[in-house]
Amino acid sequence: MLDDIKLIELPTVHRAYRWEREGGAARCGVCHQGCLIGEGEWGFCRVKVNLGGMLHTVVYGDIVSCESRPVEMKPFFHFHPGRSMMTLCGPSCNMRCPWCQNYRLSRAEPRPLKAKQVEMIDIVRAAEEAGDIGLCVSFTEPTLMLEYCMGLFREAGARKLACTFVSNGYFTSDALHMLARAGMNALNVDIKGSADVYRDYCQAPEGDIPAWNTVKNSLEMGLHVEVVHLAVTGLNDNQESFKEICRKHMEYAGADVPLHITAYRPAYEYDEPATSLEFLEWAYGAAKEAGILFPYLGNVPGHRFENTYCPGCGELLLERSEFSLERDLTDDWRCPSCGYALPVVC
Numbered sequence: 001m002l003d004d005i006k007l008i009e010l011p012t013v014h015r016a017y018r019w020e021r022e023g024g025a026a027r028c029g030v031c032h033q034g035c036l037i038g039e040g041e042w043g044f045c046r047v048k049v050n051l052g053g054m055l056h057t058v059v060y061g062d063i064v065s066c067e068s069r070p071v072e073m074k075p076f077f078h079f080h081p082g083r084s085m086m087t088l089c090g091p092s093c094n095m096r097c098p099w100c101q102n103y104r105l106s107r108a109e110p111r112p113l114k115a116k117q118v119e120m121i122d123i124v125r126a127a128e129e130a131g132d133i134g135l136c137v138s139f140t141e142p143t144l145m146l147e148y149c150m151g152l153f154r155e156a157g158a159r160k161l162a163c164t165f166v167s168n169g170y171f172t173s174d175a176l177h178m179l180a181r182a183g184m185n186a187l188n189v190d191i192k193g194s195a196d197v198y199r200d201y202c203q204a205p206e207g208d209i210p211a212w213n214t215v216k217n218s219l220e221m222g223l224h225v226e227v228v229h230l231a232v233t234g235l236n237d238n239q240e241s242f243k244e245i246c247r248k249h250m251e252y253a254g255a256d257v258p259l260h261i262t263a264y265r266p267a268y269e270y271d272e273p274a275t276s277l278e279f280l281e282w283a284y285g286a287a288k289e290a291g292i293l294f295p296y297l298g299n300v301p302g303h304r305f306e307n308t309y310c311p312g313c314g315e316l317l318l319e320r321s322e323f324s325l326e327r328d329l330t331d332d333w334r335c336p337s338c339g340y341a342l343p344v345v346c
Helices: 120-130 142-158 173-182 195-201 209-220 239-253 277-289
Strands: 019-022 025-028 048-051 054-057 065-070 084-089 134-137 162-167 186-191 224-231 259-263 295-298 316-321 324-328
Touching (some): 025 048, 025 054, 054 142, 065 120, 084 120, 142 173, 186 209, 186 239, 209 224, 209 239, 224 239, 224 277, 239 259, 239 277, 259 277, 277 295
Parallel strands (some): 084 134, 162 186, 224 259, 259 295
Antiparallel strands (some): 019 025, 048 054, 316 324
């Protein structure tokens, strides 16, 4: 059916911004899948298509979910704590994780025949009306909407709204620089595990280093960064794997960058039991021993390790519950006991 109409005339179809001609095909330069897309063919992500020798996206403004949510749900624990963001996404993904916790959205097919382009100003106004401090492109891989996000971030930045991603980090440095220039302020990167996990389970051929490089490059560019690691039962819920995560976190992110150790729950095509609390609590301690100052546990509501404690004296500083900030016990983000300054953006 798609071949019988002019795709290029549909409202969510837009020329792609980051690609190069290679022979008679188009090489996408957004993520590390590096798809070489022939005439009339689609990329691995299912949102890029070669039309007439030029690469296009088919999800320009195709918003499948949009709602105001607390920043703690991203999770961002050190970026405007206690506030909210308008959280939105488009369909599909550039990985194929069998345990995907958002598979209904990440496995959704783009819908250029039916989709309508949501006006950027409508999203910005919705955020302002909700009292949000900014926008967060999340749920699915946000770089699949690179072209739309660049315009959206400029629109939001002009209204003094923060612009953020929750991402697998598997995108190129060129894409990162484009987003930063457009106004991206913060990034949460989901680290899947070892290189083998990326290749064998997520269909990400270049392994884990591209995601870690995104963490490092984002910090060097002055963006706020937090890291998430989903501890998947039977895959990376073991001491050897997690110690390697900690080692690379210290190498690419550093001690001050939060590490969210998140409990997996059975979903999509992966049905192992949920991550054990015993492992999660061990991992929290291991992260501390590795030098990470701000490890947190996720998907265990009400656990004491959701809270922020002073690295200097151990005092409780930020208390959280059910994805929200319950109490701020700091003195303008400093420990009232020892004066330690939390690395918080607010």
